Amino acid sequence: DAGITQSPRYKITETGRQVTLMCHQTWSHSYMFWYRQDLGHGLRLIYYSAAADITDKGEVPDGYVVSRSKTENFPLTLESATRSQTSVYFCASSESPGTGIEQYFGPGTRLTVT
C-alpha cells in the first residue's frame, strides 16, 4: 500500500524487554522522524534521519535506538522498556523539511509497558 505505515498498531510489553516499532514509507522521502505523543506534552521528537545511515537525536532520545539501512524503513527500538515509555509513537516522513515542506504521519503505535 502506498503511504506511510507503522507496525504493530498496538503493543503491550513488560518492563525490561526490548521492543521494536516499525515504520515504512513508499514515497522515497529522504527525511523520517519518530515522535512520541503523551497527554500534557503534545508531540516530542525522539530521533530523525536525513537519509539512509544518517540519524540524529531529537528532544527525548534516551532509551531509544534507531537505524536506517534503507531509505524506506526507519525502525525504533526500545532497548529495555520502562513504564515511562508508555506512549503513542508516530513515524513521519518528508521530502525536504528544511524548506518548510509538510510532514506525512503514520497511524501511530500505541505502546503500553507494564
Next chain:
Amino acid sequence: SQQGEEDPQALSIQEGENATMNCSYKTSINNLQWYRQNSGRGLVHLILIRSNEREKHSGRLRVTLDTSKKSSSLLITASRAADTASYFCATDDRSGYALNFGKGTSLLVTP
C-alpha cells in the same frame, strides 16, 4: 521543547459556527504549519504559512500570522461535525528538519 502553544485547550461549538484557534510561539520562525488529528489517528497537514505571509486561505480554513506578536490563528468557517479533532500548530525546530508541536486545541463540533 515546545515552541508553539495553542489556545484554547478545548473548544465546543455547534455545526455552522466558526471556530478560532490561536497559537503563540517563542522564537523567530521561517514558517508555521497547522495539523489536524482525528481521534486515534495520525496527524494530517492542513496548511503552511511562511514568515513573509500574513494570511492564507484553503477552503474553509483561514490562517493568519503576526510575526511581531509571534502568534498565528486558525479559523474554520461553517464548521461541521467532521471537523471534530485536535488541531496543532508546528514550527521548525532548531535543527531545521523536524517540527516543534504545541499541545493542541481539542475541537468538538456538535450537530
